[in-house]
Amino acid sequence: MSRRTKQSPERGNARLRLLEAARDIIRAKGFAATSVDDLCRAADVTKGAFFHHFASKDALGVAAADFWAETTTDFFTAAPYHAPPDPLARVLAYVAFRKAIILGEIAQFTCLVGTLAQEVYSSTPEVREACARSIFGHTATLEADIEAARSDRGIAGDWTAESLARHTQAVIQGGFVLAKAGNDPALARESLDHLDRYIRHLFHVT
Amino acid sequence: MSRRTKQSPERGNARLRLLEAARDIIRAKGFAATSVDDLCRAADVTKGAFFHHFASKDALGVAAADFWAETTTDFFTAAPYHAPPDPLARVLAYVAFRKAIILGEIAQFTCLVGTLAQEVYSSTPEVREACARSIFGHTATLEADIEAARSDRGIAGDWTAESLARHTQAVIQGGFVLAKAGNDPALARESLDHLDRYIRHLFHVT
DNA sequence: TTTAACATACCATACGGTCGGTATGTGTCA
DNA sequence: TGACACATACCGACCGTATGGTATGTTAAA
Numbered sequence: 001m002s003r004r005t006k007q008s009p010e011r012g013n014a015r016l017r018l019l020e021a022a023r024d025i026i027r028a029k030g031f032a033a034t035s036v037d038d039l040c041r042a043a044d045v046t047k048g049a050f051f052h053h054f055a056s057k058d059a060l061g062v063a064a065a066d067f068w069a070e071t072t073t074d075f076f077t078a079a080p081y082h083a084p085p086d087p088l089a090r091v092l093a094y095v096a097f098r099k100a101i102i103l104g105e106i107a108q109f110t111c112l113v114g115t116l117a118q119e120v121y122s123s124t125p126e127v128r129e130a131c132a133r134s135i136f137g138h139t140a141t142l143e144a145d146i147e148a149a150r151s152d153r154g155i156a157g158d159w160t161a162e163s164l165a166r167h168t169q170a171v172i173q174g175g176f177v178l179a180k181a182g183n184d185p186a187l188a189r190e191s192l193d194h195l196d197r198y199i200r201h202l203f204h205v206t
Numbered sequence: 207m208s209r210r211t212k213q214s215p216e217r218g219n220a221r222l223r224l225l226e227a228a229r230d231i232i233r234a235k236g237f238a239a240t241s242v243d244d245l246c247r248a249a250d251v252t253k254g255a256f257f258h259h260f261a262s263k264d265a266l267g268v269a270a271a272d273f274w275a276e277t278t279t280d281f282f283t284a285a286p287y288h289a290p291p292d293p294l295a296r297v298l299a300y301v302a303f304r305k306a307i308i309l310g311e312i313a314q315f316t317c318l319v320g321t322l323a324q325e326v327y328s329s330t331p332e333v334r335e336a337c338a339r340s341i342f343g344h345t346a347t348l349e350a351d352i353e354a355a356r357s358d359r360g361i362a363g364d365w366t367a368e369s370l371a372r373h374t375q376a377v378i379q380g381g382f383v384l385a386k387a388g389n390d391p392a393l394a395r396e397s398l399d400h401l402d403r404y405i406r407h408l409f410h411v412t
Numbered sequence: 413t414t415t416a417a418c419a420t421a422c423c424a425t426a427c428g429g430t431c432g433g434t435a436t437g438t439g440t441c442a
Numbered sequence: 443t444g445a446c447a448c449a450t451a452c453c454g455a456c457c458g459t460a461t462g463g464t465a466t467g468t469t470a471a472a
Binding site: 120166170 | 234235236237238239312313319320321323324325326327328329334337338341342365369370372373375376377378379380381382383384386387388389393396397399400403404407408
């Protein structure tokens with residue numbers, strides 16, 4: 001009679017569901033504390049499906065970091081902060097945007113690859129490298145605007161666009177750490193206000 | 207005959223040795239990935255000793271965070287950056303000092319309670335709170351110098367000494383995350399250069 | 413002789429991972 | 443069009459080990 005197979009969810013997207021579960025659960029509990037069974041339960045798949053798609057838990061870690069890189073790249077590419085014609089305005093809009101999306105539950109606005117890197121940097125080099133690709137790939141997208149703003153306005157100073165882009169990321173990541181420790185998202189926003197002020201100082205704007 | 211007991215290390219300091227092992231191993235592997243057996247092995251004690259001193263692994267986490275708070279308080283209290291009579295000079299000396307001690311292996315200069323908080327913030331509130339006490343207790347020590355520097359020099363601005371002290375901590379923590387992701391301590395130092403520049407800007411010094 | 417500070421053996425469970433099997437889609441050729 | 447071959451996606455029972463934790467015994471200082 002029933003043409004449906006038991007109650008199984010749509011076939012063919014187990015991998016995606018596992019990656020989404022990993023993204024959400026690892027941000028809340030950390031990588032080591034997240035078991036394969038946790039992920040299977042959340043994704044509503046079996047262990048067989050897990051190890052069909054990923055050779056090991058570590059391999060899932062790498063895939064999750066890569067998945068994060070892809071989805072965040074899409075997200076930031078589509079974000080509105082690219083609109084202003086003035087490159088400095090775009091940089092400041094980026095900072096404002098990063099502040100604006102710090103909302104709701106801590107596990108939902110914090111950075112998967114920052115958490116992941118901090119946890120496995122010395123244990124699992126492949127995961128660490130995937131995290132590095134995601135983080136520094138993202139900073140690179142900001143670097144172009146910073147460099148354009150700098151030559152645009154003839155700003156000198158003993159700093160590089162590359163290092164300022166990385167510093168921006170450091171402030172964001174550090175804000176997440178404080179927000180987690182203090183259990184208050186406002187702590188992350190606060191640091192972005194200081195970053196905004198710093199950048200305006202560097203470019204002599206008020 | 208022999209009055210010594212086998213080859214057992216001095217009796218009475220198992221707790222301290224376990225806390226030191228926790229400090230070192232958790233910074234390298236993370237809390238969840240560090241097993242009780244790992245700690246016992248590193249501290250050269252048995253499981254009996256572990257559970258004699260700590261009711262559970264989580265309880266050790268709290269104790270390790272408290273231990274970190276104590277030892278870092280002592281360390282920073284004794285540090286030379288308090289010497290300058292000018293409060294702003296002390297603040298800048300603090301930043302320089304934080305930069306100067308970023309040396310050697312990543313696991314040896316990074317922050318236990320930052321790592322710990324990021325990992326267990328939602329799973330183990332008691333550990334998270336112990337981490338918060340350590341971090342924000344430390345920022346409070348910087349706050350006094352910032353406030354003194356500010357009133358000293360009549361600096362206005364829409365920021366508070368408290369928030370700048372926290373921002374300083376965010377930059378440090380974020381630098382650690384980048385250093386771990388990129389496997390390069392220089393990434394942590396780099397952000398402290400930006401922080402130094404920012405503070406000089408705020409206080410109109412060059 | 414009491415008590416803190418261990419040591420040792422042990423336990424139940426949770427963990428990552430394996431394996432034989434089944435369901436479903438897909439290309440091919442008569 | 444249909445039958446067959448094959449590949450992919452998934453299932454779920456099972457395995458060996460590592461884990462946090464316990465129960466009981468021993469040592470040595472006060």
